[in-house]
Amino acid sequence: MIEVKLHDIGEGMTEGEVLAYFVKVGDQVVSDQPIVEVQTDKMTAELPSPVSGTVKEILVEAGTNVDVGTTLLLIDSGSGMKNNQVEKKEPVAFQIGNVISGTKKELSVTLSQAPTQKVILAAPYTRKIARELGIDLGEIKGTGPAGRITDEDVYGYVNRKHEKPAVMQEEMETMEPAPILPESQSVEKTLPFKGRRKQIASKMAKSLYTIPHVTHFEEVDVTRLISLRSEWKDQGKTISVAAFFIKALQLALVKFPIFNARLDEEQQLIRLNSECNIGVAVDTEEGLIVPVIHQAGQKSILEIHAEMKELIHKAQSNELTAREISGGTFTMSNVGPLGGIGATPIINFPEVALISFHKTKQQPVVRNNEIVIRSMMNLSMSFDHRVADGATAVGFTNYFSELIENPASMLLELK
Incomplete structure (x- = not known):
């Protein structure tokens, strides 16, 4: 079982926030496939999978702040390797925006073992837009290099999805507005401090x-x-x-x-x-x-x-x-x-x-x-x-x- 940990991806970084996972338990992943997005005080970064295998368990929920070194999820590589063996390898590459940096060492996987999981290419900011709009990037066809999904692709998909027939539009315009809560029932407004x-x-x-x-x-x-x-x-x-x-x-x-x-x-x-x-x-x-x-x-x-x-x-x-x-x-x-x-x-x-x-x-x-x-x-x-x-x-x-x-x-x- 391979532990995927939050590594130091910035200058003096001590903690980060888990923004979103691109996989779920049971998904097949390939080496270097982006699997989790994290936010530090300076950048948003996509952490790739160090191996090919199956996601067995997600240990930290999205939206949680964790320290560097915390294990985020477990991957079963099927190779019988132990955790400490992976830790001795060179740091895996990480993606920030559209730039890949770091070094990596490929793990041997036969063609019959390679999963066929579709890798979605998109910058962290594009993923953020899609997440805020409630859009599944898997439903969008990218127009960027190598099929990368761009910000314009996301907005175009939203516009097409929300186009409604004139009859439906008229029905919506005749609907009564939602009742306004009395001031005594108003909810306190808060902002996340993270x-x-x-x-x-x-x-x-x-x-x-x-x-x-x-x-x-x-x-x-x-x-x-x-x-x-x-x-x-x-x-x-x-x-x-x-x-x-x-x-x-x-x-x-x-x-x-x-x-x-x-x-x-x-x-x-x-x-x-x-x-x-x-x-x-x-x-x-x-x-x-x-x-x-x-x-x-x-x-x-x-x-x-x-x-x-x-x-x-x-x-x-x-x-x-x-x-x-x-x-x-x-x-x-x-x-x-x-x-x-x-x-x-x-x-x-x-x-x-x-x-x-x-x-x-x-x-x-x-x-x-x-x-x-x-x-x-x-x-x-x-x-x-x-x-x-x-x-x-x-x-x-x-x-x-x-x-x-x-x-x-x-x-x-x-x-």
Whole structure:
């Protein structure tokens, strides 16, 4: 009997939520067939079967949070292998979105033993859509590569299924509406505190209780940056303001490497990162997630803009890979489009600092003893006071502000 366990499929993952099973007791499965979908604080992943065989027992119900190492279900491979033999094998591959990563070692199965169970190809986000709509993916014909079922296939199936004859539609329109319950009989509304929301809460609490946070505020004149961006837009080159922020942050981190570091308390060392990997906080339906732009110092502003746009799309579609959400050394949050003039952001542990950009608005300011209208933006920078002091944080934000207020000066810093 083979135990299928929840393995660590993320950076420092300790637990996950079992979202759904793609099999039931008695089903025949083949090696590498997706059998269960799990949700961590960073990603949704499909775990494949390590062997071919029969599902004998499902030990954990869907919707349950479990620790890494918990056995989820049992598979009878018919080979007489013992559990500890499987544990010694290389980690099986796992699927995140449309990407396969990891290593695998095939188990020999004769053709006569191979089950004929149909494998349904669909991304985790597509499965989620179908699950929420109560649709069986087995009834849908996929139009994607190799017959993969796409989001459009699911929505198209729903539209076809719910098309009704005109007579039925008229009958439905004449039906009396359901009675409204008196206020005294109303049911308390609740939201589940699990999955990504619970993981975010755990990580934020750990950061706040571990790191002595200090938040520094600054005001930045972004008038010239907005003007430069408009000029490039007129030339057919659309670049987001956030891409300029990332490049300016990367340059500032080179000059102030203490904020691109990690504190190793056990070894009593402050480890300065050799690479500048900037995380971008993205708000999604399932909660905050931070995809990472790796090696920002080796990329142009145009390249940063294109990569950031792709990462945000994948974050909102729940299609990020493990690498795209790991390895960050510094995090930025651009909440300006949503509004707000300030915040005290919580550091993305175990990083040393996090910067948040707020609403930009035109206001009168004094320049050369004259009152002029400028586009001003507030920023909030939280940092670990064990690692850096306030004067260093002020120096960092001052240098960042100089680059943003005079965007052409960034060209002088590029190598």
